[in-house]
Amino acid sequence: MANKSCIIRLSMYRNALIRLKTLNFVKVFSDNLADVARVTSVQVRKDFSLFGISGNRRGGYLIDELISQISAILGKDKVQKFIVIGIGNIGKALLNYPSFKKNEIELVAGFDIDMNKHNRDVEVPILPLEELGKFVAENEIKFGVISVPDFAAQEVLELMFRAGIKGVLNFAPICLKEPPDCVVRNINLETELENIIYFTNFAEQAGASR
Amino acid sequence: MANKSCIIRLSMYRNALIRLKTLNFVKVFSDNLADVARVTSVQVRKDFSLFGISGNRRGGYLIDELISQISAILGKDKVQKFIVIGIGNIGKALLNYPSFKKNEIELVAGFDIDMNKHNRDVEVPILPLEELGKFVAENEIKFGVISVPDFAAQEVLELMFRAGIKGVLNFAPICLKEPPDCVVRNINLETELENIIYFTNFAEQAGASR
DNA sequence: AAACTGTTGTGAAAAATATCACATAAATCA
């Protein structure tokens, strides 16, 4: 029904709305959201229409209502717990990032094979990989992040899956084979940089030949 | 002509090819690449056809040739220099990541407003923001990464643009307004996590009602 | 050397996504 980019846009709208709310906005027009999310206003309305979200035929949308409707769709009406496997550069950056919590995303534990990284005496403990299954079961974790080196990623994914994890964000630069009924999204930063290189060069050429 | 996801796939194919090459593969079939990049083999061939890349009607593709052809398209036939603005968690993670260099991407300097972060006595120096313009001009930098807090991101982008940067990867969780002839790609990790939450819940519901 | 096999390459069809065009509703004004 809804497509991936539509959901990404919903997230962005929600972000924008929260921002606008702190500026004491009470209602918004699809045009406002379009500006902030860098899309067209029709796109905004179409996205809403897809989820049965509606505003007032003239007065736009009430921010509070809109936020809670989008939040419900995105599962942000309750805190969603994540674990992070691989507490290196990326893993640490994620665990240190305070804003997730503000948006109902809670990183509840890290896991690593390197025992030097283990640490139970902090709010978000770093645990040995062996405890993954137990922890996931006891705390009913559904989501996780993979930030281990590429060669370990597939193996870690399978471990997570067996533990009961249903959704994974992967930073390792390989395309993981997703187990059945498990959602995996790959983020490949190198690929992103290459994309920029390509389109920058391309734009230059196009510009030059104009 | 070529679309964004096609270029992303080219990057993935290239990655896969390099991986296969280290396993002493000499040629590949579109099927092999499809497996590694998790797409269909038609997609692979179609992507190639779009760029006039062709193989042997029966024997697949010669890895070496293929790598160099894709590399040329992606601008990987020479080292591409990037700067990073904002040397916090994410900025540091990027600068510490050794694999960029292996793939012709070189992070040549970091910039920060916090003078405690400045450091010239290392391979990749961290410089004050004031030196951005000079550095970019002198070193002919075209690309950069934004890893500053959200409220500073737009301002930093404009600074980079005025300095002559043409392509930017942005980690701040806002949609930046791209200056003319400047390519900007936004990575929003929170949005990615929300995406996973949505599609995991969605898959569960679909599964349950089956 | 003809038949066969397995893979590429691509125009055509299908599916997914975004845009357009405009009817519809609410608020304001005359």
Added chain:
DNA sequence: TGATTTATGTGATATTTTTCACAACAGTTT
């Protein structure tokens, strides 16, 4: 109260992207 203005909501249309179907081809077998 009726005309006017200004958004929304959405079926129809256009565009983009993927998949299908199959011809072209190069080896291999008989």
